[in-house]
Amino acid sequence: MKKQSRVTFLILLCVFISLQSLGGCKKKEPILTNYKLFKNAVLSFQHPVTWVSSENGSNVTVTGPQEENYFVNMKFDYNLESNLSLDEFMKTVEDQNRITDLPGFVDGGKKNLDLIAGKAIQRSLKTIVNTAYSSNPVTLYVKLTYIVKNQKIGFVLTMEVPEKSYPRYEEIFNNMLNSFRILAITK
Numbered sequence: 001m002k003k004q005s006r007v008t009f010l011i012l013l014c015v016f017i018s019l020q021s022l023g024g025c026k027k028k029e030p031i032l033t034n035y036k037l038f039k040n041a042v043l044s045f046q047h048p049v050t051w052v053s054s055e056n057g058s059n060v061t062v063t064g065p066q067e068e069n070y071f072v073n074m075k076f077d078y079n080l081e082s083n084l085s086l087d088e089f090m091k092t093v094e095d096q097n098r099i100t101d102l103p104g105f106v107d108g109g110k111k112n113l114d115l116i117a118g119k120a121i122q123r124s125l126k127t128i129v130n131t132a133y134s135s136n137p138v139t140l141y142v143k144l145t146y147i148v149k150n151q152k153i154g155f156v157l158t159m160e161v162p163e164k165s166y167p168r169y170e171e172i173f174n175n176m177l178n179s180f181r182i183l184a185i186t187k
Contacts (some may be wrong), residue, residue: 032175038062039183042078043155046179048172062176064169068162069134072169074176075158080184082154089154090121090146104128104139113145117155117180120147126163139163143173149182 031037035046038053038060047053051064058079064072082089099105108124122145128137145157157180159173 032179035175035179042080042153042182042184043076044179044181044183045076045176047074047176064172066133067165067168068138069131069136070129070138070140070160070162072161072165074160074173075156076180077156077158079154081152082148083152084148084154085151086119086121086146086148089148090123093144093146093154093156094123099123099125099144102127103137108141115145115147115178115180117182118147118149120145122146141166145177147180147182149184153182153184155182 032046034049036049037044037046040055040060042058043060047062048064051062053060053062055061058077060076062074062076064074066072082092084092094100100107102125104127106126108126110121110123113120113122122143125142125144127140127142129140130137139162140160141163143159145155145159147155147157149155157177159177161169161173
């Protein structure tokens with residue numbers, strides 16, 4: 001009987017030590033299959049490994065394949081000094097970019113989102129663009145997702161894809177949006 005309680009004690013001790021060591025491990029964000037992580041001092045997100053990311057100042061663009069003579073893409077723009085509420089930030093961006101004046105503008109409506117990065121407002125719309133690759137204009141389906149961190153940093157995540165191709169890319173765009181994290185520290 002004494003030997004059995006000693007074995008039980010040793011097993012419990014091993015389990016306790018294992019749990020303690022696991023508890024001290026820093027939890028990493030899981031990488032989606034066939035995705036890679038983009039990270040800078042302000043933000044991070046995951047995108048398909050075959051898509052190309054480029055950074056220019058406060059803009060990160062991830063470019064995917066060409067569909068209907070247009071490169072599918074998602075842009076991550078940020079303003080470190082927006083100092084606006086979410087609603088004010090969205091209105092300011094849309095007014096400055098004259099969203100309703102886009103060629104062939106069709107408003108797809110707005111909805112509120114609760115993302116890991118914070119509360120967001122997403123606007124869907126359609127517009128018509130001309131490309132250098134074709135004489136025929138392309139109807140784009142666009143989603144603009146607005147996020148403001150601590151009423152200081154404003155983010156606009158812009159998804160652009162030819163309208164007919166959207167169903168093939170919806171899951172990819174949702175994965176990128178759901179993997180978006182804000183890394184900048186605001187006071």
